[in-house]
Amino acid sequence: MTGGGKIFESTAIKGVEFRSRVIRSSIGGRYAFYDGAVNPAWAHFERRFAEHGVGAIISATITVNDRRWSPLEYPKISQDRFIKPIREGVRAVQALGCRYILQLGDPGYHTQAGLFSEREDEMSSSSGFDFFFGYRSARSAMSIAEVEQAVDDFAQAARRVREAGCDGLEITASKGYLIHQFLNPAINRRTDRYGGSVEKRFQFLREIATAVRKSVGPDFLFGVRLSARDFNYTPLDLRWPPVLPLRHWWFGNDLPETLGYARQLKALGVDYLHISNGYGFPNPKENPGDGYPVREIGMFMNSIRHLSRKAAIRAALINSIPMPILRMIVGIGWRYEQGANLGDAATFRREVGLPVIANGGFQQRSFIEDALASGSCDLVSMARPLLANVDLLDQFRAGRDLPERPCTFCNRCTARTTIGPLGCYEPKRFGSQDEMERQILQWSAPGEA
Ligand SMILES: Cc1cc2nc3c(=O)[nH]c(=O)nc-3n(C[C@H](O)[C@H](O)[C@H](O)COP(=O)(O)O)c2cc1C
Secondary structure, three states: OOOOOHHHOOEEEOOEEEOOOEEEOOOOOOOEOOOOOEOHHHHHHHHHHHOOOOOEEEEEEEEOOOOOOOOOOOOEOOOHHHHHHHHHHHHHHHHOOOEEEEEEEOOHHHOOOOOOOOHHHHEEOOOEEEOOOOOOOOEEEOOHHHHHHHHHHHHHHHHHHHHOOOOEEEEEOOOOOHHHHHHOOOOOOOOOOOOOOHHHHOHHHHHHHHHHHHHHOOOOEEEEEEEOOOOOOOOOOOEEOOOOOHHHHHOOOOHHHHHHHHHHHHHOOOOEEEEEOOOOOOOOOOOOOOOOOHHHHHHHHHHOHHHOHHHHHHHHHHHHOOHHHHHHHHOOOOOOOOOOOHHHHHHHHHHHOOOEEEEOOOOOHHHHHHHHHOOOOOEEEEOHHHHHOOOHHHHHHOOOOOOOOOOOOOOHHHHHOOOOOOOOOOHHHOOOHHHHHHHHHHHHOOOOO
8 A cells, every 4th residue: 555545635624725634733842942932943843744744733732821831941922022933933844835733722720830839820710629730739710800811812822823824723622721621610610601501611712712713814724622521530630629410520521512612613713623532631532542651750740849739749649659559540541542532523523514633542544544534534633653753654655554663652752741852752662772862852953854
């Protein structure tokens, strides 16, 4: 099997043509200067994907808020001065025939704002306590004025995306970020116009989608990344206090609610949906893998232990529980499934009638071909397999069904994203540690192949 197939058939959404139907999903990393401006390592990182035939790149979640940031050295688009370096990188990607879609987000209480723990780190839809998610010991409810400011932040950032010359814009209403914190009934316990019913939980996203569409105009490609189902019970978290009905606390939004959100988004002028699953990042429904890397999660917990009492307790626990027990606890709910969210993507495509990008656990050419040919989705987005094999599409073109050294979905890259350079950290894929290190450095070294 060589050459053609659905993967390499071009397609268009809202007049934006994609040369192939596999696109790069968001990959966030420490590739900005300390003020949040993207740096040459970012431009180099993005360009490498464009060189190997993906139809588009969806950027990392880039924060719209100047103070809510997750974490230091991740990129921002919260001021006009951030536009210029983004524009330069985007042009280089486009010159290679690849589209660039910039993803906007606000981390809410998943903020690790900067040098010290700050009040901004705990801002969310409601007050409450999550043991594993968030950095501060508790989260706090935003005032109405703060919510309205957040809506305006999205609108301003959307204008900047267009000014930066991007081909499209996506907002993340998943990942456990601020919009998701309003949608999720276990987190949103408000009783004002932003909470108390499924309609009111959607109000924040409704205002953002309306403001963003107005800001970029009717002709600009605009998508939303949505979690089909929240699965609040996984990964393991202690979330307090519980809410009634317990289904809201244990599970969160299910398909009837999220299909309702999607239909309303379509009516508000959204052009496509990017479908993943679960609440929070990482989570087993979004980043499927057999277990979660314990050593790496320990590194992460230790690197943030100074941020709150809860962070210190988490680190102490992870440092003292014996490895085999820890592996069992941390691994609860993790399981690899190929194209894990494809079934839900197909449901959204069929029920809502918008183009859909499917995400999560794709890697095999024949499986992707079937997903596209069966009409389950319009595009497939990938992150970890492309980090493992940036030339994956070249390998498909040359006739391979799976790459020679496939991604094992070990999630070491996911766990390391906030603490080190991006790259593949799976020792099994390399002949030596030197070889692995060279590969990691290639990702962040402008001038390297
Ligand atoms: C290192 C790394 C960083 C990521 N950063 C982001 C991000 O900034 N925003 C986002 O929405 N998803 C992010 N993701 C999730 C991916 O976009 C993708 O949804 C997930 O990895 C599942 O797809 P895959 O199985 O193809 O890896 C990241 C994933 C990885 C591995």
